[in-house]
Amino acid sequence: MAYIKVNQQNVKSKKEAIEICPFNAIESQNDKIVINSACKMCKICINQMPEIYEFVEGKKIILNKDEWKGIVVYVDHVEGNIHPVTYELIGKAKQLAKKINHPVYCLFIGSDIREKADDLLHYGVDEVFVYDEKELYDFRIEPYTAVFEDFINNVKPTIILVGGTTIGRSLAPRVAARFRTGLTADCTILDVKENTDLDQIRPAFGGNIMAHIHTPKHRPQFSTVRYKIFDAPEKNENKSGKITVCEIKKNKLKSVIKVLEIKKKDKVKSIEEAEIIVVAGNGVRQESDLILIQKLADKLGGMVATTRPLIEAGWTDAKNQIGLSGRTVKPKLIITCGVSGSIQFVAGMNNSENIFAINSDPNAQIFKVANYGIVGDLYEILPELIDSL
Amino acid sequence: MNITVCIKQVPGTSEVEIDEKTGNLIRDGISAKMNPYDLYAIETAMQLKKQNDSKVNVISMGPPQALDIIKEAYMMGADSGYLLTDRKFAGADVLATAYTLSQGIKKMENYDLIICGKMTTDGDTAQVGPEIAEFLGIPHVANVKKILDINSKSITVEMDMSESLEIQEVQLPCLITVEKEIYQPRLPSFKLKLSTANREIKQITFDDLDDSDVENFGLDGSPTQVLDIFPPESNRKNEKWEGTGKELGNKMAKKLKELKFV
Numbered sequence: 001m002a003y004i005k006v007n008q009q010n011v012k013s014k015k016e017a018i019e020i021c022p023f024n025a026i027e028s029q030n031d032k033i034v035i036n037s038a039c040k041m042c043k044i045c046i047n048q049m050p051e052i053y054e055f056v057e058g059k060k061i062i063l064n065k066d067e068w069k070g071i072v073v074y075v076d077h078v079e080g081n082i083h084p085v086t087y088e089l090i091g092k093a094k095q096l097a098k099k100i101n102h103p104v105y106c107l108f109i110g111s112d113i114r115e116k117a118d119d120l121l122h123y124g125v126d127e128v129f130v131y132d133e134k135e136l137y138d139f140r141i142e143p144y145t146a147v148f149e150d151f152i153n154n155v156k157p158t159i160i161l162v163g164g165t166t167i168g169r170s171l172a173p174r175v176a177a178r179f180r181t182g183l184t185a186d187c188t189i190l191d192v193k194e195n196t197d198l199d200q201i202r203p204a205f206g207g208n209i210m211a212h213i214h215t216p217k218h219r220p221q222f223s224t225v226r227y228k229i230f231d232a233p234e235k236n237e238n239k240s241g242k243i244t245v246c247e248i249k250k251n252k253l254k255s256v257i258k259v260l261e262i263k264k265k266d267k268v269k270s271i272e273e274a275e276i277i278v279v280a281g282n283g284v285r286q287e288s289d290l291i292l293i294q295k296l297a298d299k300l301g302g303m304v305a306t307t308r309p310l311i312e313a314g315w316t317d318a319k320n321q322i323g324l325s326g327r328t329v330k331p332k333l334i335i336t337c338g339v340s341g342s343i344q345f346v347a348g349m350n351n352s353e354n355i356f357a358i359n360s361d362p363n364a365q366i367f368k369v370a371n372y373g374i375v376g377d378l379y380e381i382l383p384e385l386i387d388s389l
Numbered sequence: 390m391n392i393t394v395c396i397k398q399v400p401g402t403s404e405v406e407i408d409e410k411t412g413n414l415i416r417d418g419i420s421a422k423m424n425p426y427d428l429y430a431i432e433t434a435m436q437l438k439k440q441n442d443s444k445v446n447v448i449s450m451g452p453p454q455a456l457d458i459i460k461e462a463y464m465m466g467a468d469s470g471y472l473l474t475d476r477k478f479a480g481a482d483v484l485a486t487a488y489t490l491s492q493g494i495k496k497m498e499n500y501d502l503i504i505c506g507k508m509t510t511d512g513d514t515a516q517v518g519p520e521i522a523e524f525l526g527i528p529h530v531a532n533v534k535k536i537l538d539i540n541s542k543s544i545t546v547e548m549d550m551s552e553s554l555e556i557q558e559v560q561l562p563c564l565i566t567v568e569k570e571i572y573q574p575r576l577p578s579f580k581l582k583l584s585t586a587n588r589e590i591k592q593i594t595f596d597d598l599d600d601s602d603v604e605n606f607g608l609d610g611s612p613t614q615v616l617d618i619f620p621p622e623s624n625r626k627n628e629k630w631e632g633t634g635k636e637l638g639n640k641m642a643k644k645l646k647e648l649k650f651v
Contacts, residue, residue, distance in 0.1 A: 002609050003479075003480075003607075023400075024421075024454075025452070025479065036452045036476060037475060037476055037479045037607075038451060038452040038479070039480045040615075041479075041480035041611070042615050042618055043615060058608070058609045078550060138555070139555075140557075141519075141522075141528055141529055141530070142528055145523075165551065166548070166551050169515050169516070169532075170529070170531040170532070172516075173483070173516035173520045174520070174522070174523045174529070176516075177487060177519070177524060180484065181484070181612050182482065182483075182611075182613035183483060183484070183613070185514035186513065200613075203621070204615075204618065209618050209619070209621075210619055210620070211617070211618050212615070212616045212617040212618070213614065213616065215612050215614075216614060217612065255528070256559060256563075257559045258557065258558040259557055260556040260557065260558055262550075262553050262555050263556070264552075265553055265554060299651075300651065318570075324513055325508075325510075325513070332650075333645075343621055346621070347621075354648060362631075367627065368627070369627075371627055372627070372628060372641070372644060373627060373628065373630065374629075374630050374637050374641060375629060375630065376631070376632070376633075376634055376637045379634075380634020380638070381634045381638045382638070383638070384634055384635050384637070384638020385638040385639075385642050387638075388638060388642035389645070
């Protein structure tokens with residue numbers, strides 16, 4: 001099996017050898033340095049102390065990568081209404097496909113969706129595979145997984161992109177596990193190598209770290225991507241590509257889940273749709289001061305969003321939180337007020353077109369992503385700004 | 390009814406950072422805590438226990454120090470706890486983690502319901518729950534906001550679909566992942582701390598599992614590999630403005646007008 005070998009004889013300082021690991025996965029046992037089960041295989045130890053830590057390859061898995069062809073976008077929808085993340089993924093799939101000369105496919109699972117599938121042909125995909133059965137009207141995990149499995153077995157795509165929606169985040173891991181293949185969640189950068197290995201980059205380990213992840217020995221390769229990370233292609237007037245309606249045996253569509261009701265949530269505009277956002281961060285001293293932030297948002301015709309600490313303090317609703325554990329936004333303008341700029345927050349907004357950041361700490365992380373970093377007290381700046389608009 | 394709750398120990402802070410100059414990782418303390426989302430999973434199990442006279446069993450995978458969070462689960466009212474711990478599990482990605490947990494769950498009491506937190510704060514993937522369900526061959530519902538009903542045969546839940554709420558009735562056994570809105574987690578009880586101080590925590594190692602193929606665990610069982618880690622990019626063109634509040638406020642207003650936002 002693959003493992004990290006510890007060359008004990010080269011250990012000069014035990015303390016240093018142990019502390020190289022940020023995850024406490026290296027410890028001393030019976031006077032020997034050992035790797036424990038907290039290891040995340042980040043390979044920091046191998047890179048930093050190659051004389052001590054050595055990577056030993058496991059058995060070779062033989063995989064013919066040429067047998068797997070095509071890049072698939074899962075068409076995310078509720079009751080046939082296609083989620084816009086789908087088009088963004090088509091845009092990315094087209095870029096990737098061009099590099100390796102593969103086709104772009106869509107997988108559309110639902111009921112009474114044949115006509116809606118036509119719309120996808122305006123975005124330059126090569127083929128839309130449609131599974132249109134009444135059992136697939138609602139999203140239920142077993143039949144949807146069964147259909148996905150059927151599709152993969154028939155088409156053998158190399159890469160599958162799924163939107164990081166409620167459905168996508170439930171369905172993609174289930175299908176990936178069925179094929180015992182890898183899935184990388186919430187990728188923020190995707191690229192592809194000539195040998196069709198997908199380079200997946202995402203914030204990792206809950207810290208200020210990006211990880212470059214790949215799936216070298218398994219196919220298909222799965223990624224989920226949040227809404228508003230990539231750009232959707234322009235809609236073409238003309239259609240291209242074709243629609244293939246697929247059949248599946250009814251016994252595969254069995255489910256022990258009954259959907260009793262779908263309730264529409266009160267239609268409040270979500271921050272993801274806003275073109276202008278003003279963000280209140282930890283620098284806002286008290287709940288009542290949020291009115292200042294709201295005033296600025298009103299002047300600009302935008303919405304107010306917040307960071308995790310303010311949600312935890314109960315000042316605003318969680319649906320207004322920007323960040324990895326909240327929403328990803330990509331507005332034309334974002335003004336952050338008293339936001340320090342943790343990576344979790346930044347990951348949720350750094351694709352915004354214009355970033356203004358107000359913070360009194362000149363070393364705040366947020367200034368690294370801000371186009372306009374305003375070093376100062378938001379309580380002095382905002383009233384002036386609101387007055388001058 | 391038997392309820393199994395999956396929990397994980399995560400770093401106490403999210404302050405693992407890379408020194409941009411040296412490329413070294415900056416260690417920030419060694420504190421560890423229970424994944425905050427798992428507190429909601431345990432609380433959900435405790436609420437169901439109150440209604441159904443259930444038994445609540447927790448399982449975690451990790452190094453021996455993860456025993457701490459199982460003790461914490463005892464202080465919240467869990468009845469039994471298991472720790473999957475073995476060096477052979479090291480380096481597991483999502484798939485290998487979910488597979489190992491599913492193997493461990495088979496060594497526990499039978500379950501009617503498995504509850505997971507929505508995600509962990511260190512992995513942030515929200516994938517392990519659905520993958521466990523797949524390996525156990527049971528249905529799952531993710532993002533559960535509310536439990537409307539439970540009986541010996543089925544559970545009825547409200548799933549958060551972002552734009553809508555979907556009410557699903559699922560036959561047991563099944564797995565659910567729960568959102569923060571579901572119940573407010575209780576604090577660990579001092580009384581329970583005393584009364585459970587000597588309660589056993591069963592440790593499960595590789596040798597205890599049904600699957601004896603070591604290639605399915607840890608690093609070997611992990612299809613995804615980390616090639617490289619690096620600090621996040623910050624190569625945007627950016628300018629920094631300094632001045633008095635009045636100056637800065639006016640300058641911002643001017644810029645916003647110039648960019649046609651006003």
